[in-house]
Structure formats: structure tokens, C-alpha cells
Amino acid sequence: METFVPLYISNICDSSCLMCNLRRNNPNVKRVEANTEIIRRQLKIIKDFENISAVCFLTGERSAPADRLHNLKLIINSIKFAFEIGFKKAFFNIGSLTAGEVRILSQEFNASEKPKLVLSLFQETYDRSAYSKYFGNDKSGSKADYDKRLSTIDIWVEHGFSAIDIGILLGFERPLEDDINALIAHANKFVSASIEVYVSTPRIKGGSVSDDTYKMVLKQIRSALPKAKLILTTRESVSFINDVIDLFDVVSPGSSDICPYSYDEYIPNNVSTSQFIIDEKRLRPSVVLDQINCKNIVHYNKQS
Numbered sequence: 001m002e003t004f005v006p007l008y009i010s011n012i013c014d015s016s017c018l019m020c021n022l023r024r025n026n027p028n029v030k031r032v033e034a035n036t037e038i039i040r041r042q043l044k045i046i047k048d049f050e051n052i053s054a055v056c057f058l059t060g061e062r063s064a065p066a067d068r069l070h071n072l073k074l075i076i077n078s079i080k081f082a083f084e085i086g087f088k089k090a091f092f093n094i095g096s097l098t099a100g101e102v103r104i105l106s107q108e109f110n111a112s113e114k115p116k117l118v119l120s121l122f123q124e125t126y127d128r129s130a131y132s133k134y135f136g137n138d139k140s141g142s143k144a145d146y147d148k149r150l151s152t153i154d155i156w157v158e159h160g161f162s163a164i165d166i167g168i169l170l171g172f173e174r175p176l177e178d179d180i181n182a183l184i185a186h187a188n189k190f191v192s193a194s195i196e197v198y199v200s201t202p203r204i205k206g207g208s209v210s211d212d213t214y215k216m217v218l219k220q221i222r223s224a225l226p227k228a229k230l231i232l233t234t235r236e237s238v239s240f241i242n243d244v245i246d247l248f249d250v251v252s253p254g255s256s257d258i259c260p261y262s263y264d265e266y267i268p269n270n271v272s273t274s275q276f277i278i279d280e281k282r283l284r285p286s287v288v289l290d291q292i293n294c295k296n297i298v299h300y301n302k303q304s
């Protein structure tokens with residue numbers, strides 16, 4: 001079992017995904033971007049206090065070229081610092097990328113660092129009409145561009161990177177079975193090319209996917225993708241995580257609030273700054289890991 005901690009460093013977003021708290025037209029969100037000093041402090045807490053050496057950086061998806069470049073530089077600097085202080089793996093989820101942006105990333109990371117860097121980019125749905133309904137069809141919002149999103153993974157791999165995290169979002173209306181099959185085919189394309197493939201299948205809180213349906217979907221994906229690494233997201237409760245842990249390869253405890261980690265027992269998950277709200281009051285990542293029924297967790301040094 002692997003782990004990583006999600007670290008949201010900005011909630012500023014130019015896209016309008018219907019189900020997301022961070023959509024640009026949501027007036028109730030207080031927009032925040034962490035500075036370098038705060039991000040570094042967060043990484044030190046995750047590494048030295050939580051004893052976890054894998055992280056996933058997240059931001060909203062920007063549209064204007066200058067904003068995109070600013071966001072990309074913030075991410076690059078954060079990843080470089082993470083590697084400097086000993087993180088073994090860094091995921092990042094900032095939306096689709098142009099070929100020029102992937103080229104910048106490729107120039108910034110050397111051959112020994114590239115395998116440690118995972119592009120997280122979920123297509124969310126492979127159904128074009130559902131995509132347009134839930135994620136927009138206005139090409140000025142970056143996420144609304146279905147093809148740009150899908151092609152980013154190919155561009156990433158063409159530039160010599162070897163790890164991806166793809167996925168679908170469950171809980172909104174579309175032919176689910178078709179989507180699951182499309183996800184499996186997409187993942188298998190990269191598994192057969194010897195790429196390290198992570199697969200994420202989060203579900204929307206309060207959406208149409210019950211626990212039983214979710215378990216069935218997870219079992220289907222697990223059996224179709226024995227070589228992919230299935231990620232169980234931070235959205236689920238500890239009891240549900242323990243219920244389905246055997247189907248997964250990765251668990252990611254944390255919060256979708258901006259730079260939420262401290263030395264306190266609980267971590268914040270405020271509706272005015274988070275991407276989504278978890279039902280239970282969320283404990284620190286290492287405490288959650290200690291509550292999970294799993295003997296060895298890679299990237300986590302449990303303190304005795």
C-alpha cells in the first residue's frame with residue numbers, strides 16, 4: 001500500500017465545473033493562494049511530523065497565459081523543494097497542459113526525478129455530452145476543453161515522463177458502464193506501454209453512487225486493471241476506507257482545504273476555502289493512516 005498527502009496550494013480557478021465548490025462563479029469561496037514560505041512549511045510538517053514522503057499538489061485550473069505560467073512556476077518550485085527535502089514521490093493536479101508547458105516541466109526535472117513525478121489528470125467522463133454539460137463547453141475555461149485534457153496525458157508521456165494518474169468522477173448522470181470501460185481502455189493503453197498508471201475514481205458526495213454500487217464499480221475496475229495502482233481518495237470516511245482497502249493500492253488521507261496541516265490533532269476543511277467537504281471531522285494524515293487496517297504503507301514511516 002502506498003500513500004500520499006493532498007496539498008492544495010491555491011483555490012483560484014477559472015473553470016466552471018458544476019459540482020465543484022471552487023468553480024469561478026461561486027461567490028462564497030474566499031480565494032487564496034499560498035506563498036512559497038507557507039508551502040515549504042507545509043511540506044516540512046508532512047515530511048518531518050507526519051512522516052509521510054509523498055505529496056500531491058493541487059490548484060484550480062487557470063486560463064490566461066500569464067496566470068498559467070505563474071501557477072506552473074509555483075508548482076515547479078514546490079516540487080523541487082519537496083524533492084530537495086527527501087520526498088520520494090510528487091503528484092500534481094493543476095489541469096490540462098499545453099505542449100509548451102510540458103516542455104518547461106521536462107526541462108526542469110532530470111532523468112532521475114522524472115519517474116518520481118506523477119501527472120494527475122482525470123478525464124472525469126469520457127462521454128462528450130456529459131463532459132460538456134458538467135464541465136462546460138466554453139473553450140475559454142481551460143477545463144472545458146475535452147480534447148486538450150485528453151491529449152495532455154499523451155504529451156506528458158511523449159516528453160519522457162513515466163507516471164500518470166487518470167480517472168473518472170462518479171455520481172453524476174451519464175452511461176456509467178461506458179465510462180468505466182473507457183477508463184479501463186485508457187489505462188490499459190499506458191499499462192501496455194510500461195507506464196506507471198494510477199487510477200482514481202472519486203465519487204461526488206451526495207451523488208447517485210451508493211456504497212454498494214461504488215463497491216461493485218471498484219471490483220470491476222480492480223479485476224480489469226491488475227497492474228494499475230488504484231487510489232482511494234481522501235473524500236471517504238475511515239470506516240469506508242477500511243471496508244474496501246483490499247481493492248486499493250494507494251490511500252491519500254488529508255483535506256481539500258488550502259495548506260491545512262499543522263501540529264493540531266484535527267485538520268481544517270472549511271467550506272469557504274475547500275474544494276469539497278468530508279463528512280467526518282478529519283484527523284491528521286498519520287493518525288488516519290494508523291487507523292487503516294494495513295501492515296506496510298510505502299512513503300509512511302510509522303513512529304513506534
Ligand code: SF4
Pocket residue numbers: 013014015016017020021022023024059060061095143
Ligand atoms: S474541478 Fe478543478 S477545474 Fe473544475 S472548478 Fe473545480 S478546481 Fe476548477
